[in-house]
Amino acid sequence: MSPKTSDFTLFKADRIYRGGPILTMNDAQPQVEALAVRSKRILAVGTWEELQGLVDEDTEVVELEGRTLVPGFIDAHGHLTGWLLYWGTPNLAPPPAGPIERISQIADALRNYIQEKAIPAGTLVLASGYDDSLLEEKRHPTREDLDAVSTEHPICIVHTSAHLAVFNSKMLDAAGYVNEDSAPEGGVIQVDENGRPTGVVEEEAVNAFSKLLPAVPDVPGMLQTLKELQQNYASLGITTVEDGLATKSGVVLLQLAAALRVLYLDVLVFPKWTEADAIYELPLLPQNYYVNHLKVGGVKVTQDGSPQGKTAYLSAPYLKPPESLGPEYRGQPILSQDALDTEVEKAFTKGRQLHCHCNGDAAADMLLVSLERANAKLGVADRRPVMVHAQTVREDQLDRMKALGVIPTFFVAHTFYWGDWHRDETLGPQRAECISPLRSAANRGLRYTIHNDSPVVPPDILPLLWSAVARTTRSGAVLGPEQRVTPLEALKAVTAWAAYQNFEEDRKGTLEPGKLADLVVLSDNPLTVPTETLKNLYVLETVKSGRTVYQRPPDASSVAGSLRASKTVAEPIVAPLPRHTCC
Numbered sequence: 001m002s003p004k005t006s007d008f009t010l011f012k013a014d015r016i017y018r019g020g021p022i023l024t025m026n027d028a029q030p031q032v033e034a035l036a037v038r039s040k041r042i043l044a045v046g047t048w049e050e051l052q053g054l055v056d057e058d059t060e061v062v063e064l065e066g067r068t069l070v071p072g073f074i075d076a077h078g079h080l081t082g083w084l085l086y087w088g089t090p091n092l093a094p095p096p097a098g099p100i101e102r103i104s105q106i107a108d109a110l111r112n113y114i115q116e117k118a119i120p121a122g123t124l125v126l127a128s129g130y131d132d133s134l135l136e137e138k139r140h141p142t143r144e145d146l147d148a149v150s151t152e153h154p155i156c157i158v159h160t161s162a163h164l165a166v167f168n169s170k171m172l173d174a175a176g177y178v179n180e181d182s183a184p185e186g187g188v189i190q191v192d193e194n195g196r197p198t199g200v201v202e203e204e205a206v207n208a209f210s211k212l213l214p215a216v217p218d219v220p221g222m223l224q225t226l227k228e229l230q231q232n233y234a235s236l237g238i239t240t241v242e243d244g245l246a247t248k249s250g251v252v253l254l255q256l257a258a259a260l261r262v263l264y265l266d267v268l269v270f271p272k273w274t275e276a277d278a279i280y281e282l283p284l285l286p287q288n289y290y291v292n293h294l295k296v297g298g299v300k301v302t303q304d305g306s307p308q309g310k311t312a313y314l315s316a317p318y319l320k321p322p323e324s325l326g327p328e329y330r331g332q333p334i335l336s337q338d339a340l341d342t343e344v345e346k347a348f349t350k351g352r353q354l355h356c357h358c359n360g361d362a363a364a365d366m367l368l369v370s371l372e373r374a375n376a377k378l379g380v381a382d383r384r385p386v387m388v389h390a391q392t393v394r395e396d397q398l399d400r401m402k403a404l405g406v407i408p409t410f411f412v413a414h415t416f417y418w419g420d421w422h423r424d425e426t427l428g429p430q431r432a433e434c435i436s437p438l439r440s441a442a443n444r445g446l447r448y449t450i451h452n453d454s455p456v457v458p459p460d461i462l463p464l465l466w467s468a469v470a471r472t473t474r475s476g477a478v479l480g481p482e483q484r485v486t487p488l489e490a491l492k493a494v495t496a497w498a499a500y501q502n503f504e505e506d507r508k509g510t511l512e513p514g515k516l517a518d519l520v521v522l523s524d525n526p527l528t529v530p531t532e533t534l535k536n537l538y539v540l541e542t543v544k545s546g547r548t549v550y551q552r553p554p555d556a557s558s559v560a561g562s563l564r565a566s567k568t569v570a571e572p573i574v575a576p577l578p579r580h581t582c583c
Helices: 103-117 143-147 169-175 204-212 219-235 248-259 276-280 337-349 361-378 395-404 419-426 438-443 461-470 487-493 496-501
Strands: 015-023 031-038 041-046 060-063 068-071 125-130 155-159 164-167 187-191 197-203 238-246 266-271 294-296 298-302 353-358 386-389 407-410 519-522 539-544 547-551
Touching: 103 125, 103 143, 103 155, 143 164, 143 169, 143 197, 155 169, 155 204, 164 169, 164 204, 169 197, 169 204, 187 204, 197 204, 219 238, 219 248, 219 539, 219 547, 238 248, 238 298, 238 539, 248 266, 248 276, 248 294, 266 276, 298 337, 337 353, 337 361, 353 361, 361 395, 395 438, 407 438, 407 496, 438 487, 461 487, 487 496
Parallel strands: 015 060, 015 068, 125 155, 238 266, 266 294, 266 298, 298 353, 353 386, 386 407
Antiparallel strands: 015 031, 031 041, 068 519, 155 164, 164 197, 187 197, 519 539, 539 547
16 A cells, blocks of 8 residues: 655655554544654655655654554633633642542632732632532532631632532622522522522622622733643643633633744634624634634533533433422523524524533523524534533434534543432432433434533543543442443544534544644553553643644653654653543
């Protein structure tokens, strides 16, 4: 077989990888011996013998030494600028994502933070990641818990789902939340039996803390944080990052970062539906192609909340509803059917790809109705609407999704992080076993992707693959074994199929000549290692558009030395960041 090349064969290769499995994700040629890169693109793939003609004295030959080369990972759904508020603030997440196991530790972390940072009285104290389902107390903290930390600082701690938060009394006063009727449209203020706010707020009510953010943002600090965040993503093999539900201020910051050449990973933006029109009016907004690694891809609508926070909109009641909301409680939608119809039709009319957050199956029903109505009115086209999370979609809904061309992006890491909680608390065994129904989707030929929804959980792709393959909970139980998929399918869900989701299959997702040289070198072959080993693999090198943007330091693993190369053509960005080895 001759090497598969493009017209680039008139040139010599800048770099050739060989000496280990090269998994292309291209069904026509699934694995090759060697891959050649020239400038930003893949020049050729084939056997080492076939690629000899592309080698000259300037070609760097990288010996994989048995390690595995795969396409760059694509963050199918996440919130890049969502990290900016919390980077450097207390991490209130439970293990393995953080250190918190009880409410007293939350209080200690906040006190230490206020003291170490010498935060002045009256200044907002913000932290994130707490998870009531995994606290020893099995409850949300309250205003009193946070008042014990400080009554002089407004305090807001954001739930791991980002759909809820807890305010102390000073923060409640600043927000004007005095009873449940004080909630803004689309928000909820939880109250006790006397009608007094408990401190727990939901959905749009959470956003009140933004009123207390500095009027003049620290732009240099945020640009530096973007650099650090990209190092983190690159160290995990991610070459395309999503910023879903982006605000206008966030997009303006990303435009500045792009103009200043701060971005070196591709950042794909989906504006929040309430700000989309204002964002699309921004000058020089890159929409059809990346400009300095930035592109706006469509619009994001949020239709319900989170199942672990019991705010997702279900068709049947929660197994154990919140006591104050009654036994028939099943969550609530954020938009009415008419409002959702309007947003879907608007996105289709303006040619914007629609991403819609639907955790509950009742929310999914509403989206499918809106899509059917929009298609009936506007005609069928290749729009690739994305149902984000699709946690509890039913078999009949998967059939409708297939007919409508919907791409589900599943938050399959739920099987580890909250699988036990869903089985025992929110959904019950039958519904819990069917969350993130990857196998049911695959059996229908429904192309899907998987994601971590960072910063809800760390953006670590390899444990995400493990979750899709193993579906193992924190307690070690297997949740819905019939919904497990193969390692190859899971890997395609973060490469080839994720590129398709983003209308970028012509340039990303598979290792083929002419496509961008977005590459990841892994410590072992995810297709052949034992399932339990899959989550412990790690990234040795990440290449974005032909340039090494991350190289694992030699002392960061048990593997002696780093990749051997005859020459070094680019100075790697060394990011010795710890990675989470459990999903």
